Amino acid sequence: MPYPLDPQQRTTWSRDGFVVLPRFVEDDLLNDLRKRINEIVATFANGDLPAGAATVFSTTEQTHAQDDWFLTSADVIRPFFEKGAFDVDGTLVVNMDRALNKLGHAMHDLDPVFNRFSRTPSLAGLAAELGFVEPLLVQSMVIFKPPHIGSEVVCHCDHTFLWTEPQSVVGFWFALDDATVDNGCMWAIPGGHRGGARTRFRREGSGTITDVLDPTPYDLSALVPIEASAGTCIAFHGCLPHWSGPNSSDRPRLAYTLHIIDGAAHYPEDNWLQRGPDLPLRGF
Numbered sequence: 534m535p536y537p538l539d540p541q542q543r544t545t546w547s548r549d550g551f552v553v554l555p556r557f558v559e560d561d562l563l564n565d566l567r568k569r570i571n572e573i574v575a576t577f578a579n580g581d582l583p584a585g586a587a588t589v590f591s592t593t594e595q596t597h598a599q600d601d602w603f604l605t606s607a608d609v610i611r612p613f614f615e616k617g618a619f620d621v622d623g624t625l626v627v628n629m630d631r632a633l634n635k636l637g638h639a640m641h642d643l644d645p646v647f648n649r650f651s652r653t654p655s656l657a658g659l660a661a662e663l664g665f666v667e668p669l670l671v672q673s674m675v676i677f678k679p680p681h682i683g684s685e686v687v688c689h690c691d692h693t694f695l696w697t698e699p700q701s702v703v704g705f706w707f708a709l710d711d712a713t714v715d716n717g718c719m720w721a722i723p724g725g726h727r728g729g730a731r732t733r734f735r736r737e738g739s740g741t742i743t744d745v746l747d748p749t750p751y752d753l754s755a756l757v758p759i760e761a762s763a764g765t766c767i768a769f770h771g772c773l774p775h776w777s778g779p780n781s782s783d784r785p786r787l788a789y790t791l792h793i794i795d796g797a798a799h800y801p802e803d804n805w806l807q808r809g810p811d812l813p814l815r816g817f
């Protein structure tokens with residue numbers, strides 16, 4: 534097994550619903566991924582943005598266009614921008630390194646550097662240890678959270694967005710910079726995965742809807758910070774409530790997340806993320 538969890542890590546995973554694995558990523562892979570992200574950002578900064586991006590984000594009122602931008606992003610590499618990055622004419626009004634919120638959602642299948650980072654024997658071994666029979670890499674994101682701009686990611690669990698029956702999603706969150714409370718590290722409610730998902734986000738008609746399964750709000754006072762040095766992988770159970778705060782520091786907090794589901798579970802047709810026939814889901 535390329536990445537066996539020790540008995541204590543296995544206990545932590547079952548008890549808390551997450552496990553922190555420092556130095557999981559080898560330095561060369563970490564550097565290659567950072568370099569590739571910088572190249573993609575530089576391409577955008579040079580004006581080579583995917584068609585439609587500037588229009589979609591030129592006003593915060595265009596919810597339908599922004600919904601479409603999101604709902605058709607399952608099999609592409611697409612930027613998502615911070616509010617106010619463009620003026621009403623579609624002109625970028627801040628530097629690209631302050632404008633990007635995230636990239637999504639198929640870097641792991643479309644870009645060789647992301648593919649290599651996402652399909653290591655260590656990660657395949659970890660997925661096997663966590664009980665995956667037929668792991669499928671369903672979604673990848675680069676989360677920028679720039680200094681002084683990167684905002685809160687509200688408390689949620691991933692099963693809400695990547696529903697399977699039975700529940701199977703696991704999120705792997707990789708620190709590409711040192712993540713601390715000041716620059717917006719991840720937080721989670723230990724043991725909160727046992728409560729199941731309280732909402733389900735899904736397609737309805739041409740838009741989306743959130744079904745409330747349990748209206749009880751999460752107890753945000755139970756969140757604990759998970760500070761992580763660059764190269765750390767944190768594995769999150771799909772029902773674990775997690776949150777990240779704003780980046781109030783001068784330091785970047787770049788992260789990469791990869792979500793996997795089990796192909797043995799049913800993946801409903803009204804999940805927001807639907808791949809086209811040209812890019813079927815693949816395992817490790």
Ligand SMILES: O=C(O)CCC(=O)C(=O)O
Pocket residue numbers: 676678686691704706719775776777788790
């Ligand atoms: O990186 C973050 O701040 C949030 C990531 C997250 O919530 C996720 O990947 O599910």
